[in-house]
Each structure stands twice: as structure tokens, then as C-alpha cells.
Amino acid sequence: MEAVVNDAWGLTAGTAAFERARALEAVSARRRFEGLVARHSPRLRGVAFAMLGAADAVDDVLQDSFARAYPKLPRRFESERHEAAWLYKIVFRCCLNELRRRRRRPEVSVLATEYLSEPTDEPGADFAVASVLADLPIEQRAVVLLVDLVGFDYEATARILRIPRGTVASRLNAARTRLRVALEEGETDV
Amino acid sequence: MSDLHDALERIASDAPPAREGFSHELWQVVQARKCRTQFRLRSAMVGFIALGITAGGAAGVFASGDANAGTIVDKTISCRLSSTLTSASFRIDADIKEPPERVGGGFTEQPGDVWVGTDGLMYAGASKLLTPTVGAKPVRSGSYFDETVCGISRSRIALSRAGLPSLGVFSDAGNTQLSDTCSVASNTVLSVRLRVILSKGGTPASAQLAIRGGKRPHPLVFVTWTPTRFTAYAAAACVHS
Numbered sequence: 001m002e003a004v005v006n007d008a009w010g011l012t013a014g015t016a017a018f019e020r021a022r023a024l025e026a027v028s029a030r031r032r033f034e035g036l037v038a039r040h041s042p043r044l045r046g047v048a049f050a051m052l053g054a055a056d057a058v059d060d061v062l063q064d065s066f067a068r069a070y071p072k073l074p075r076r077f078e079s080e081r082h083e084a085a086w087l088y089k090i091v092f093r094c095c096l097n098e099l100r101r102r103r104r105r106p107e108v109s110v111l112a113t114e115y116l117s118e119p120t121d122e123p124g125a126d127f128a129v130a131s132v133l134a135d136l137p138i139e140q141r142a143v144v145l146l147v148d149l150v151g152f153d154y155e156a157t158a159r160i161l162r163i164p165r166g167t168v169a170s171r172l173n174a175a176r177t178r179l180r181v182a183l184e185e186g187e188t189d190v
Numbered sequence: 191m192s193d194l195h196d197a198l199e200r201i202a203s204d205a206p207p208a209r210e211g212f213s214h215e216l217w218q219v220v221q222a223r224k225c226r227t228q229f230r231l232r233s234a235m236v237g238f239i240a241l242g243i244t245a246g247g248a249a250g251v252f253a254s255g256d257a258n259a260g261t262i263v264d265k266t267i268s269c270r271l272s273s274t275l276t277s278a279s280f281r282i283d284a285d286i287k288e289p290p291e292r293v294g295g296g297f298t299e300q301p302g303d304v305w306v307g308t309d310g311l312m313y314a315g316a317s318k319l320l321t322p323t324v325g326a327k328p329v330r331s332g333s334y335f336d337e338t339v340c341g342i343s344r345s346r347i348a349l350s351r352a353g354l355p356s357l358g359v360f361s362d363a364g365n366t367q368l369s370d371t372c373s374v375a376s377n378t379v380l381s382v383r384l385r386v387i388l389s390k391g392g393t394p395a396s397a398q399l400a401i402r403g404g405k406r407p408h409p410l411v412f413v414t415w416t417p418t419r420f421t422a423y424a425a426a427a428c429v430h431s
Contacts, residue, residue, distance in 0.1 A: 034213075041208075045205045045206075045208070046199075046202030046203060046205040047202060048205070049201075049202060049204065049206070050198060050201050050202045050205075054348075055205070055206040055350075056348030056349075056350045056352060057348060058206060059208060059209045059349075059350065060349060062208075063212065063215065063216050063219055064219075066216055066220075067219040067220050068223075070220050071220075071223070071224065071227075126197055129197040129198070129201065130201050133198075133201065144198075148194055148195055148198055149199065149202060176194065179194055179197075180194065183193055183194060183197060
């Protein structure tokens with residue numbers, strides 16, 4: 001009380017209010033972020049798995065992505081699409097970093113292309129697509145997953161991967177050609 | 191194009207579920223990153239100011255900070271378990287923090303820890319004694335890696351349960367200690383990864399420890415640990431000791 005009386009400029013009370021506001025802001029930022037993660041996490045998990053080709057690495061990469069994303073959480077997003085693009089951008093950067101790191105220093109564990117080991121209901125086609133997907137250069141894999149799996153358009157994909165639109169188109173074309181062949185061959189085998 | 195979309199969807203749907211404690215761990219990582227960023231910013235600011243005053247004073251100011259604050263220690267070591275017998279072994283021990291006990295005139299505290307080591311004395315003729323090799327204790331700078339016998343590996347192993355059966359949750363409800371001995375073939379190369387999140391004071395707030403062994407490393411042990419609670423998973427080769 002004495003501090004408030006002695007504080008001719010009201011700074012003490014102001015500081016306390018400011019601290020309270022900051023604390024509230026932090027709580028609401030955390031709540032917003034938890035909501036964001038809850039909304040996108042299941043989808044991101046699948047996309048990260050397809051991108052990395054390894055079940056073991058998914059948790060680490062997603063955790064790293066979310067930890068990077070949280071401090072940069074914007075106050076608001078223009079749309080749901082904007083929100084998704086922002087989060088996918090961070091997750092894909094982390095996936096690419098992880099894949100590049102692994103290329104430099106190969107993993108000790110049996111991580112590579114785990115999804116190849118357990119064929120699903122349509123073993124022929126899926127197995128073929130999975131093996132081609134694992135063989136694709138990581139830049140092509142990123143483009144085909146963003147466009148053909150997640151459903152982003154060329155512009156959004158270009159912004160997420162920080163590459164020109166034309167590069168998106170050419171990488172997508174190359175990836176689709178190989179995947180289509182694999183899909184057709186897989187179907188005829190079945 | 192929808193066939194391709196469907197095939198990709200099926201691949202994505204095989205993604206594994208989040209590991210236990212994923213969200214809790216995430217907020218610890220966020221907090222650790224925040225602390226580290228603040229520490230760096232503070233150090234840089236103080237450093238610049240000190241540099242402005244005197245170049246000699248700057249070093250002293252840098253040294254006064256807590257370099258461990260909010261750090262994540264993540265290392266993988268690998269060792270060859272040599273033995274003249276056909277099998278070698280290693281031990282995995284974990285405890286939770288327990289209240290101080292009065293012993294004689296003072297108190298002794300069990301701070302809780304998790305560590306893995308090989309005990310050469312357990313098998314006659316074992317050529318190496320590495321106790322303990324890697325571990326975490328909730329004391330200041332409480333993570334340690336014995337690099338004299340085991341080498342720091344540049345390759346990582348995954349921090350995941352990877353299908354290992356659960357040994358249960360160890361908390362203050364009676365079940366507080368894990369002490370298992372795992373047998374592996376002699377000359378097995380053991381990879382041990384320990385990831386410790388240090389709290390603001392530099393003490394481990396949580397740790398994850400994964401052990402894999404063999405040429406094509408298969409999972410042997412996985413422990414997610416905090417000073418008050420941990421969960422352990424181990425292969426059938428591990429028995430209570």
C-alpha cells in the first residue's frame with residue numbers, strides 16, 4: 001500500500017496490472033495453441049509419418065515443430081487455411097531438417113521406410129506407392145504430400161516450402177509421374 | 191488423381207499414436223526453450239553493456255550466468271559389451287525421489303535417478319567395467335555420460351517404446367524402484383540415448399532413456415522418467431535383479 005502511495009506516477013499499480021495482463025495473455029496463448037494443436041495434430045501426424053517414412057521419428061519431429069511454433073504464435077489468423085499453412089510450414093521445415101540430418105548421419109535404428117513393412121488392405125498398390133514415395137527426393141515428396149494429400153494449392157505450397165510456383169509444378173509433375181506408374185503397376189499385379 | 195490421394199491417405203493413416211506423456215513433455219520443451227532464449231538474450235545484453243564499459247569485465251559477467259538453465263541434453267553413446275562368456279549384460283536402474291530419512295544425526299535424501307551401466311563383477315571374466323555409463327539425477331548438472339569407455343555416437347536412436355512390453359508405472363504408490371539386468375549376446379553393440387530436460391535451476395526435470403542393441407539395433411529398454419514418476423518398458427531379455 002505504501003508503495004502505491006509513494007509512487008507518484010502510479011507505476012507500481014501499473015506494473016502489477018501489466019504483469020496480470022501478461023499472465024492472462026500467456027494463459028490464453030497457451031489455450032489457443034493447445035486448441036490449434038488438437039485441431040491439426042491428427043492430420044499433421046499422418047503427413048509427418050508419410051514424409052519421414054518412420055514411425056519412431058514422428059513424435060520427436062512434431063514436438064520440435066510445436067515447440068518452435070508456440071513462441072511465434074500470431075495473435076490471430078486471417079482464416080483457417082492461413083492457420084493450417086502457418087503450422088504446416090513449420091512442421092515441413094522440421095521434417096526436411098530431420099531428413100537432411102539423417103542423410104548426413106544415417107540412423108542406427110531401423111527407421112527407414114517403416115511403412116513398407118506392413119502392407120494394408122490393398123498390398124499391391126499401396127506397397128508400390130509407399131516404396132516409390134520413400135524413394136522420391138525429399139523435396140518432391142514434400143510437394144506431392146502438400147498438394148495431393150493435404151490439398152494445398154500451388155501458391156500455398158510454394159509459400160510453405162519457400163520455392164517458386166514453377167518449381168512446385170515441376171516437382172509435382174515428376175513425383176506424380178513416378179507415383180502414377182507405381183499405382184498402375186501395383187493395381188495390375190493385384 | 192483421387193486414386194493417388196486415397197493411396198497417400200492410407201499410408202498417412204498408418205501413423206503411430208502419440209507416445210505417452212507427449213503433451214506434458216511438449217510444455218517442458220517449450221519452457222526449456224524459453225529459458226534458454228531468455229538466458230541468451232540476457233547474456234548478450236549484459237555482455238554488450240559490459241563490453242562497452244570494459245573489455246576485461248565482459249568475461250566475468252558471462253561467467254556469472256547459469257549456463258544450464260533450460261538446456262536440453264540429448265546424447266547417444268555406444269559401447270561394445272565384451273565378455274569372455276557367450277552372453278554379456280547391462281543394468282538399468284531407476285528410482286523416484288523419496289522423502290528424506292533420518293539416519294544417525296542427519297538426514298539422507300534419495301533424489302531419484304535413472305541410469306544404465308554394465309557391471310563387470312556380475313560375470314566372471316567380463317573385460318570391461320562401466321558403472322554407470324549414462325544417467326540422470328535431479329541434482330544440479332545431474333546428467334552424466336561416461337565417455338571414457340563408451341563413445342559418443344553421432345547417430346541417434348529413436349526415443350520410443352517401439353513395441354516393448356510395459357513394466358508398469360513407478361510412482362509413490364509403493365512401486366518406486368526399477369532394477370533390471372538385461373542379457374545380450376557377447377560383443378553386442380549397445381546404443382544408449384539419454385535426453386534430459388533441465389529445469390531453470392539446471393536440475394533434470396525429466397528424462398527419456400532408450401537402449402537398443404545388435405547389428406540391426408532392436409529395442410531393449412525405454413524409460414520416461416521424472417523425479418516423482420517414471421514408466422519403464424523392457425524386452426523379455428531383462429529380468430528383475
